[in-house]
Amino acid sequence: MSKAPQTPAQLTADRALRSDVRLLGDLLGQVISDLGGPPLLARVEGARQLARDRRAGNDEAGQELQNRLAGLSPAAARELTRAFSSFFSLANLAEQVHRIRRRREQSLEGVPPQPGSLSAVLRELAGQGLVLSQIREILGQLEVMPVFTAHPTRAMRRTLLVKSQRMARSLQIRLDQPEPTPREAARIQAELRRQIELAWQTEEQPTARPTVADEVEYVLFHLIEVVYVILPGFYASLSRALEEAYGPGAGADLPCPLIRFGTWVGGDMDGNPNVGAHTVRATLERQRQLILGRYRDELAELAEEFSQSEHRVSVSRAVHARVTAYRELLPERAGNLPRRSADMPYRLLLTLMQYRMEATMAETAGAYESAETLLEDLALIRTSLLAPGGGRGGLQVLLALEQRVRTFGFHLATLDLRQDSELHRRVAGRLLDRPGFMDLDPTQRADELRAALEAPLDETATTRAESDDPESVRCLDVLRTIKDMRTRHGARAFGPYIISMAQGADDLLALLLLARHAGLEREARIELDVSPLFETVDDLLNARSTVSSMFADPVYREHLRGRGNRQLIMLGYSDSSKISGIAASRWALYQVQEELGELADEAGVELSFFHGRGGTVGRGGSKPRSAILADPCGALRGHLRLTEQGEIVHAKYGLRGLAERTLELLSGAVLQTTALCSPRSRPEPQWTGIMDLVASAGRADYQELVHHHPQFHDYFREATPIDVIERLEIGSRPPSRRSGRGVENLRAIPWGFSWTQNRHLLPGWYGVGRGLQTAAERFGADELARMAARWPFFANLLADLAMVLAKADLEIASRYAELAGPVGESVFPVIRERWLETRDWVLRLRGEDELLDLEPALQRSIRLRNPYVDPMSLLQVDLLSRWRASGREDRELETALFETVRGISQGMQNTG
Template structure:
């Protein structure tokens, strides 16, 4: 661990960057100029008179009530000399400041510790202690206490003052952190409440710096005079020079801005510390302060601070002795974490190391008595077990009454579902009696229940999959890669045809952050541990006591989940979302993608042994940190930092892998001589840099190990590269290390070592290098066409090249762009006439140029143009890329989203492909064109059926234009998690694409809300990925049985789409009151406030109009209110007017139509018009609302009937009984959350004060229900 930088979590020192150096210099000059003869001379012991007067004025006392000393500890010692006799009783908080304890013990005080609670001293313990002792005084730190971080509540302050007055003892209030409050409201000081009973101490150490040693005490004049006499006898006079400088610093008004500066500096560090604790130390209990310098931790049961401190040293982490803060023993599991002197990155790393130390010393959990359970739990047993454990936790940690309330509500919801006539009204009446706190508790119970059920279902899926694999072996499971290759071989696909498929095979999954998970990452990590516990429980060889230990651990995790805030306290930043995406890549994809590569290799070896899989045929990309469409938080600086994080993860992952593998390659040069080229490579490295020279001495006769260790060291050096700064400046740079620098020597090692070594550990490293490179994932860049046009328009005006560019039509703009593309690029300034509003767009292009010149093209994905309306939108990007030097190799991807744009896409592309300038650009991109189609806005624009058919036709026509133009097409599918946004089973969705549109090249988004459900578990991640690959392979061959679509089907879909569009538009666009209805009957305003993602709800600020609203909150809000309208509306109106026989025929024989109706059935089953009625009753205009709801209800009933007629199902989702049963079992538990949400919305909207405490309490409940409903329905947006 010697390479780790030391991190100190010991003393509460301020950050050096906080020191106001310039202001102190200014104040020092003024102090010498104005007071030099005084501050350099002896003076009165109470302190420099002007500073005493300044302090007296600020605290509303007289100057003779102020004593200034050389630090507050010295002032405290004066008090002890003056007031304390050996054996006198002094109360302190427990824990308390260890330096004060040292002073008290030095004066032989009898110290009695009063236990500290989150809101201050334990008053019961204080009153009990007062019945036994009357203290000389009670020393306490009421604000952001050192070491615990707690703040004493207002009621407790008043009670403590009352007790001091009743028992006649002095309160010594130490308040050095009082002014460092980062959030919340200030409580009155004890001195303010009772100046006769309180001595108030503070200092400037945390404000200016500890160097001047300025501490002071406020008290009664008589007491201050006594202490001044002791001060005089101690040092004659205090440090007048420092006091004079401090006075001038204060007098000149530097204090207030300095405090604000400290808050800006320290508040993010507090948040970073809490976030890191949540992530890495979920088993510890943390005090969550609103200010100050410290957070305190109580370590998990059985983990001792002394052992953790000792183990932490091995990780180069220093910790304070927790025992030292407790006057009468205790604190064996206590830790104080000062955060102000460390950067957020150092804090995160320090907490990570602390977690490692805790894990290293954690004892096995003690057995706990549980009932005997069957050795292998079925899903229903698992759900029952988790429900029972949750019930026990709610009763224990909250109250039995809350558990009983939750059970009553659950029983009423089940009775309502069973058809009991009065149950719905009784359920609504029960909910109406709940106070917000109780409603929040009930909602939290149901929400956590769904989270646990989801984990249980995922575990069950893994077990079922593994069982199926065992039963079918050696045959492959359905929808696997081996299944696809086997099918193709059985259909007669020749080796040459298979080689052609492999030659064009490229699949890329693109991670996005919107909508990101509705749950915090802290909650996700805890749920992952619940899943791990369930997997341990599935083991058949557990001993009885081991089973009890697992169950005990599950109870602990559920307890921690219950006691953890479900909702985020602040919206995540873009880099937070980047790190979340990278977490899944590092923890899941890094392991799983090589397994997928191995699957294809094994399948080819079995069926086509002469063929090898292509290089990098399955890869990752990301929008997170590159998608600036409508998100002002994504800047060029954020994108540069994202690229640094991407490269940093790859470098660190490869470094660790090479370091680990090097240990296995301890082959002696005598036993396994290295290839000559490897010897030459090692010779060329000489002389070795100093930081790696020791490796040659250590591994003198082990060339393979030396080579791998050198590469690991190279990566360690590369990790120190200041990449973000390099990308944002204009000076020339080159990358410290390239992929070939690693790949070449590793290939030499592989060629010279036995296959048993090269084919296992080394081959995995080579695969990971091939898959992830030094970039981890390509970063896509996305921007809105309007923003791009505005940016270029400003530049053209500034250069007098075109003054009306933005106002011109597409044809005119295209002509201008083609003319400029044919000319040399002009000499441009860094910001050529651009206003701040659009300068970020130009900065992005400049950044892309820097990225390409320093690191090459592999870091970047395509440049995606949102809302592409014409060829000029694409040529605009090409011109700006050309002018900034990043056009070569930059793939430009138009995104067609609306129905009109999807219809016009073939014409736009044909126009582009006919232009010589664009053909030249395509040639530099290997003749490849990526085209993205959007599932979200097209649905919002035209409804479910019309959007899906428009997308289908657009793909056919786009593929045709590309074939005719000789362009290699990759269709990029912008799918969401919900059916309305293109969601659904991936394999089925890919197989339902138009024939001839995939051809081995496939790109799709993995939306933020689906990433955790698909990729949190490595086995489920592998299953999802193999299903994607299976579908792409089967859809990419000339033997694909998907035949041409009969003209009758195509004509039928044209009519169905037309009629569905009319029905949808008649409701959504042509009903004047519909948008008001949407606002009233869904929690859209509350969703807009949710701290889910960094992206705003609308494309334009405060523009909740349908054309500006993003599809995600549109879908999410309808899902919450159980209308689920975007997933089915208009379908029934269309189907009912057309041949039922033809509808059945298309369902049975056409994969597209089958997927369309199957997905609609899922949406219809998750919808509930009975619940939707409750939301409709929230609308102020009930007459209008009833008219709209009646139309929606009638269309719902008609859609259910016509869909069931077409599918020939007796019930919705008969085609998938597992999902059907899951939805049916969940509904009685989702319903109470809807009832609570409706009631809270009604109360909130009736409040006259929408910003008061009551409104905030109601919103907290609503946010909880939003999370619960999303978890119960397994949908966000």
Template sequence: MSDDDGMTRGPARAANGNGSDAALKDDIRFLGRILGDIVRLNEGAEVFDLVERIRQTSIRFHRDEDRAAHDELDALLGGMDTVQGLKIVRAFSYFSHLANIAEDQDRLRQSRAGMPDGDGPAAGTLDYAMARAATDGLDPDRLAAFFDTARVGPVLTAHPTEVRRKSTLTREAEIARLLDRRDRERPQGEEAAAIEEEVTRAVLTLWQTAMLRRTRLTVIDEVVNGLSYYDETFLTEVPAVHARVEDMLARRAGSTAEARAGVASFLKMGSWIGGDRDGNPFVTADVLRTTMRLHTRQAMKFYLAELHELGAELSLSATLVPVSDDLAALAAASPVTPEHQRQEPYRLAVAGIHARMAATAEALDAADAVTRPVPAAPRYADPAGLARDLDVVHESLVANGSVLLARGRLRRLRRAVDCFGFHLAVLDLRQNSAVHERTVAELLEVAAPGTDYLSLDEEARIAVLERELATTRPLVSPFAKYCEETTAEFAIFAEAAATHRRLGPQAIENVIISKTDGASDLLELALLLKEVGLVRPDGTAAVNIVPLFETIADLRAAPQIMRRVFACPAYRRLVASRGEMQEVMLGYSDSNKDGGFVTSRWELYKAETELVACFREAGVALRLFHGRGGSVGRGGGSAYDAILAQPAGAVGGRIRVTEQGEIISSKYANPGLGRRNLETFVAATLEASLLPQPACADLEADMAAMEELSDTAFTAYRALVYETPGFEDYFWASTVITEIASLNIGSRPASRSRTRRIEDLRAIPWVFSWSQCRAMLPGWYGFGAAVTAWRDRHGEAGLDRLRRMYRDWPFFTTLLSNMEMVLAKTSMAIASRYAELVPDEALREAVFGRIRAEWQSSEAALLAITGQTMVLERTPQLARSIRDRFPYLDPLNHVQVEMLRQHRSEAGSDRHLSGIHLTINGISAGLRNSG
């Protein structure tokens, strides 16, 4: 029931067959039995019996809507003391975690099997995309040309929505591997017993490991956690995706992959972890330096290990196979000369490459990546030198009858070097435009006392900035003293420049401006970058300057802002120096918090449409960077559907997307699933860029209808969240927002300032809180009011138009599909329990009454448009997955409410807070989306 399953869930999507359901249920029963045995062994029969009684009663209530079961459940959960409650919470939380592992294994199983009944490859796979390309008559050369210029970039971020510890994730990954082995090998007898014992050992370790961190994560902790996915998935699976594409193109062309030039590396990983300092004072120049050192160490460790294994594999004897002259020279230059390897030129050549890489690691302050003694050798100046030597090995093998050997580890290693270099991932820098503005203002005031930059209007600021960009005179003086904020900003930029000198410009390519609301924001950053040499006096830039448009107002202004900045000759030269390409980032989270789900999605779509036109006018290539979160309220949902629902021309073979919080582990902790998700990303980009998408019969009228719906939804949402007296009090009392702020799940503060204002709250904990109380408000509120008003004005003909829009317009289909999933996870019965925590009865009844009424209206509107009698009727497998979770989620919600009530009373204790944090973990696992 993941929000981001990588597969389509359109109106015609059917469930998979019963065989898969049976295998999934078997896995869940297997893991559930093991967990039950461990609970009984560790906590005693009394606790086990209580867990079972709660579980069976909750199932009976959800299956039969049995009121007696509901009352019995209330009595069971309400009568527990805190110590007993914590044990129950841990049991139900771990069951959710194990059920997630089983569901992920089922997705992997389905991916291997393809579509049932011989229907061909599944949508969202490379096989499906390539089959569509063949059907549409795209020749292999055009496809190859697409991949040669494409750029697909998943970007990992450290937003605080991952509530699991690294220790927990490691054990869960172990269980996933064992479950996959059990599924593939179908062991019997002693082998089956051995696997079960290994799984039991891993689950026991989980049970006996503290679920929560006792201290808050540091930024470097987050960096290390993010790097773990490279070992597990990215370093091996990114090359594997490229190899698949090359082989598919070769088959289409009727040749071998070696007979045609390999495609360029189109899949490049990115990261914000250690570079995103918007609202995070703990990201400093020292942290940036350490982050890049850790990146380099990770890459070096991988290359050295692969080279060691490659040398062991290439034991080919010169007495049996010839080698190229270049390979012979490489072998002769090797500092490794043992007697038994003198007739093994490939092994000698690889050993020499290994020695040079060890020297490179030491030169780049990553000597700890070298794990064995290595003879002295000259370092590589850059990754291109390493790539050239590996090419020599490849070309010799291909030319001398060893093509199959070239297609193994060496092929993957060559691709890894091209994708990851010495920097591993492209690290983005991000800061708020207000910080840049204050920094520039101080620099100008120090340089020319009396200058009041902040008092200038937009056009006057642009004029000042253009003058400064045109001069070669530095603005920063080494003799002046600047404030702490300005000093810290320049330290970051100086460290970025140093990183370029050390690792190359590919290490830090993008500098992002949060809260961009004017052309001056881009010019301010250009001026700051000029002071450290990342923007040069000749008008060229070493990085991309990336505006981030986040609020509804900023999204609406984005096209005009870009037109204005493109009209600045100095900025236009910077764009030209970056290959006539400009990246623009769009924020899903803050636009949702600002204007609600419907309006956020619509304004994003409109902004993209208008940006495409604006960039076409300017002759600039557009690369969109989508700041999507894990939950639907923050841009989550099927990545495949989302990319295909983009307006025409918005993808163009170039797209970057953030991967945030718990979504990273759910998509990439398992290598098999990781490859599947990466392939989905690539396949969707290919389809959206090259293949015809469904066309609306009357797009202009549909867009007018959507504008009308959005206007009403926006009014309804703003009226509740920003215009209802006391709404802030309701939110802080009826959710776990206060307790989330004290949960050690990230380095970043929950709010941008020390206020309770919704405007100042970060979008992540905003969505997280509504998810925990099962109201899910950011994923649907306002839709019911919008459709009701539309039908009042347009009658049945209006409803028919909405039905046709749902059937024919991918944007509207995806909008409703994502909302439908959120509505399926919503429980107003549970949400009402949280509402009872609001001490002001009148406020409670007024606000919750409006929320419940809008939920009813939104669900009714969805069903009327989709023609279903119940939510998720056309996706029964997903419906079952969600429904089957409720008996395990409801007890956690009940305990959380009781512990919130006790903790907030005078009798509250640290034990209650710990219990609340445990319930947050369990509910997040059960919902599979936190923020």
């Protein structure tokens, strides 16, 4: 297949990107030369050129590169790696700004809208015959919630995040001024160089392990500094898109909020002893103060802007009455109102509202009781502006604040909680005073829990359980904190309580028993939304039976009725893929959504799914729009809840243009798949049988290597830098969930991180090639090609495989394999054979000559990046060998290794 030629617009855009990268690279070179010295710059440039020559097929250049890197002092290795890492940080920033550039160019009049944008989606829906009333009905039901998580490999200092945004603004000035004057160009370059210089002089990671509070700040930076700012722009884009597709007035009175935000940071206790009642409380308080502070500042800005005189516009009696009421409510502050504003009722009211917000922050008299009371004041002003003679001046900025308050409330983001089911069982056993409770089968446990929940509460059991058991105290304290904080922050402050490794109705009943003992029962109802998390492929395959038992359990069903008959189920992508391979994981996740949707319909339960996707393909990562459209028809029903991993939060929400694009892609895909779902969207019957075979054969092949090969565990320990990653001070959570050194106990993040570092990227592709080969032998390659062309699920799987296979590098991977000695000689040939097999099938089914021919921009990006990643990889191999030879005790070598880990992560744009 020949590649599609680039359009003139694409060529122009590529030139602009190359110009930005070249400028940033030149400025970095100047900084390296000035601060690191000319010899460092010469070493960097020499390594880069040799790496490029090696990629071009010059074996001598490859050997010379390896010779130059071998034996570098730890200090020299650190500086060399820092140079390449800094380049990637700048290149990543340039690519982000480039995406904003492309988005702006495609919003120009006469240019087709950007694929996946709200304009493109709504035009397509209108073309399919959907009328405006149908669209507005779907929008009225739409619920999209990105949930931000911590990520141990991505916790950049706030100061570097700010510097990144400043550099992006400078690049965007170049975008706004394509032909700047010499003085303007010099000023832009001086600002860019200043930020690059400061970043070079700043350590990327703190020397101490980040605390939970540090991880909270990383997420809040993106929510407050970016998402808060762009939210009204998202609604403005939706309004324009509706009017483009359906005519004037179609975008008026949009439902809000369509999007809300959640977070796990501060509430994810699973395997993290640093998270508990204290972090739940501290996180909610910090979020509250931040969002109230933004409202205070925005009210002050609105008061300054709303200068309308009552002699020139009509102002409602209700506004005047509210000013009078607030003067009485806040007599001391009201005395500060300037006399010159006496004829400006809007300014007076907005200033008094600002005073009320300050009282809310200080928790003094006159505070707002809730976000709803603030919205009442804003609605009062809006109604007055829209009334005859109101003038409408400032209406849009007022609506912007309304949209923010409706979205963020007084809590900013919903806090989810998560804990391991096994811990709940242990504490429940103590509350029941049942020493053998853990040894009972699930049915027996459910019987005992049901009996306890139906009986009067035994308060002495709480005291007894907590008297000599710190675990019970910690667990119940978290639930008590939910009760206290809900009273203070409102019901929306908390999302679901998620149960990891949930395997039966007993796991849900155990948590309800704990909640009851913690005081969450009110009028015979336990005020807690409980969500099971199905993580392994076996748990996913058994989910129908598990959920059926949940819905059939009289106590749990009564609890559901008290919660509005709504059930959220979380689907785990990371562990299912880690244990059984990507083919089995993806197919089990697809099937479980279909099966549980049917089961919920039969039971009369409104079911929603929470997609726990990771940042990499091996952990369920995918292009968000493609992934949503690949889900089973009817699975979303207008509702999407998904994790946004800390690893990719900055890439998706770090700049305002990117964040707005991300929200458009998510909401547009949910709107499209909800509107167009029909029987014709479903796969042909024989395709499910083919996928059954691909999944089962792929799982068998993956597990044969990962779980049954006698030398695989040793290979993993020796051919990856897992021993370095385990020592990195990069997250508040330990790398393993439970004790034990096996793959099953290692968290999916360090597992995936290790395979990205050594350029294998094994979790993202291994086993699929064997599955495709097996299916083709039975059903024929032509039928698989039809699936690839007509079934979004299968096409998306192949697209993800193409990307991860293109990022893998077997030549570099072989150098890591050599670290494992004879073990590597046994294991790596198997991996190489399977990579080649998988690549050949992906090329064949996608009709490509080379990987990613269908996505040339991504193909070019990977090819341009590889020569800059290679020196860091080869250096890491050398350092690993020397560090391990020291008994892993040489701290200087270890520190240099830490730098290579971060640098390779920047270059690969993936960690765990």
